[in-house]
Amino acid sequence: MKMRRRTLYTAVGHFKKVKTQDGAYPVVLVNRQEYRMDPQEMAVWSILNWRLLNAQCVEEYYEPMFRALMLEERRTLENCLGRLVTRGLVAAGHGETDFEALYDLLSSLYVVPISTSLPLRTVTFLKMILLDGVSFARAKQIFQKARLSEGEARVMALARQALLSTAELIRCVDLGVTDVSSDDKVMDALYSDADATSDNMGDLMRSSQSRGSVTLSVANLCLHRQIIFERV
Structure with a gap:
């Protein structure tokens, strides 16, 4: 019996609020480029920010948000998700197992610690309040430094020095590299x-002994809102 192929999604870039003479509007910054989105796209992107979800889980978050915000459904959720992937604002990973889909998702994404940038921390904090509906007190609690595991601390130490993909972080750990300044x-x-x-770094690291531990460390840092993902 053929195994069902898994697909996981996550958001890329970070939220920014642009002010103009006519008001303000939200954008997502990816590799220093601004991308405007309609309310439906912003809702789906926001759902996937700091989450690693399959399509069914995206739908479970989307339905109550759609009703609460009274969004105009300009396209199906599937088409909206596909459009965001095509635009590079959402990443998708595929695999025969959940872990293979996770690695395929994260291997080529670049890891940016939120703690390294005060402006990024500020806009991320605002995004949690304005788009995610998180209370000020809860947002402040989330942003308090969490205790990192040894693997997570290693990833953060490397990512603070250079913009590295998950696959490059795995290679660093494999080779015992600590200075990428x-x-x-x-x-x-x-x-x-x-x-x-x-x-080809992602393919090279598929056989790495460090692949599992580093990939899971990156995933945990994402889920704990310590990092965002970028493209270059």
Whole structure:
């Protein structure tokens, strides 16, 4: 019997509120580029921010939000999700198991610690209140520093030095690399092998012994709202 293929989704980029003479509107920043979304797209993106969900779980969050916000359904949820994936604002990962789908989802996404940027922490805090409906007190509680596991602390220490994908973080752990504080050090440490490129790093790390622990550390940091994901 053929196994059912799994698919997981997560949001990419971060929320920003743009002020103009005519008012304000929300955008999502991905690789320094602003993307405007209609209310339906923003609702789906917001659901997936700091979550790793399959389509059924997205729908479970979406239905009550759709009713509460009285959104105009310009397209089906499936089409809206597909549009966000096409635009690069949502990432999708596929696999024969939940973990393979998770790795496929995260391997090429770049990890950005929220704690490294005060503006990012500010807009992230606002997003939780304005879009997610989180109370001020709850948002403040969430933003208090959580105690990290050894693996999570290792990921954060590396990600604070350089913009690295999950696959690159796995390679760092494999090689025992702790100093990636410059582009030259990143290239020397991770890409001295002629076969290694940023395009194939995800495939190279599929057989890594560190793949499971680092992937789960990245996933936990996302779920605990310690990081966001970026594209380059």
